[in-house]
Amino acid sequence: MKLREKELLKRIGFRVSVEAICIPQAGLQNTEQNKQKEALFLNKKIVHKECLIALDESGKEMNSRDFSHFLKQCLVERGTVNFVIGGAYGLDSSILNRANLCLSFGRMTWTRELARLMTLEQIYRALEIDGGGNFHK
Amino acid sequence: MKLREKELLKRIGFRVSVEAICIPQAGLQNTEQNKQKEALFLNKKIVHKECLIALDESGKEMNSRDFSHFLKQCLVERGTVNFVIGGAYGLDSSILNRANLCLSFGRMTWTRELARLMTLEQIYRALEIDGGGNFHK
Numbered sequence: 001m002k003l004r005e006k007e008l009l010k011r012i013g014f015r016v017s018v019e020a021i022c023i024p025q026a027g028l029q030n031t032e033q034n035k036q037k038e039a040l041f042l043n044k045k046i047v048h049k050e051c052l053i054a055l056d057e058s059g060k061e062m063n064s065r066d067f068s069h070f071l072k073q074c075l076v077e078r079g080t081v082n083f084v085i086g087g088a089y090g091l092d093s094s095i096l097n098r099a100n101l102c103l104s105f106g107r108m109t110w111t112r113e114l115a116r117l118m119t120l121e122q123i124y125r126a127l128e129i130d131g132g133g134n135f136h137k
Numbered sequence: 138m139k140l141r142e143k144e145l146l147k148r149i150g151f152r153v154s155v156e157a158i159c160i161p162q163a164g165l166q167n168t169e170q171n172k173q174k175e176a177l178f179l180n181k182k183i184v185h186k187e188c189l190i191a192l193d194e195s196g197k198e199m200n201s202r203d204f205s206h207f208l209k210q211c212l213v214e215r216g217t218v219n220f221v222i223g224g225a226y227g228l229d230s231s232i233l234n235r236a237n238l239c240l241s242f243g244r245m246t247w248t249r250e251l252a253r254l255m256t257l258e259q260i261y262r263a264l265e266i267d268g269g270g271n272f273h274k
Contacts, residue, residue: 004139004250063244088274106243107200109273113141114258121251136246137225 039092051078059102068126176229188215196239205263
């Protein structure tokens with residue numbers, strides 16, 4: 001894990017309990033089977049009552065303040081919020097359909113490494129906005 | 138500069154000549170004067186015939202393929218393409234008005250450090266798309 005990721009996880013950890021889990025890519029030739037195999041793991045891992053936010057190019061765009069309000073509400077109502085970033089071929093429809101929010105970081109395509117960093121920065125920013133910190137001007 | 142930035146600059150450098158310049162923040166109390174002072178430097182630095190792409194939250198969103206086509210066209214027609222990322226208070230209107238493209242990475246707010254990394258990844262992706270590489274699936 002990169003330094004900046006560790007730093008952001010540490011900072012997020014001052015406000016909420018946080019954990020980053022990298023799952024191995026299924027590595028199958030068939031991309032649909034690949035996504036299904038990854039989804040099987042995720043669907044077992046994520047408890048029904050928890051909030052699921054799927055990062056998806058065709059998802060909803062939000063500004064950082066609106067995202068902050070949404071995240072706060074999820075934390076209060078659901079306790080745990082899971083962010084899921086897909087592999088090279090995106091996420092299985094079972095994950096996208098189950099998600100409480102499909103979130104898009106614009107129309108560009110990002111590597112999952114950068115998407116992870118972007119997600120962590122937005123989570124940190126969201127908590128800072130909620131906490132009244134001066135990170136978000 | 139972070140490792141990933143160096144890596145991306147190196148990879149971009151295999152296809153086109155590239156240089157990253159960090160300008161010091163003007164550091165004035167008045168945010169408008171701050172932006173104007175930064176703009177003075179930029180307007181001197183960027184030659185009139187060159188292409189200027191300003192990163193701006195309220196700019197145009199493009200997908201990576203469309204951006205690749207746009208960048209290629211700029212490189213062919215203008216030779217040099219400048220990407221400008223603003224400081225904490227954004228960019229001066231003289232830069233935004235002069236820009237050939239105001240480009241937005243979605244509605245979220247990003248730190249300039251991450252915006253720089255995102256820009257480099259999109260430039261690399263754009264060149265890979267144009268060059269027929271398999272980075273962009």
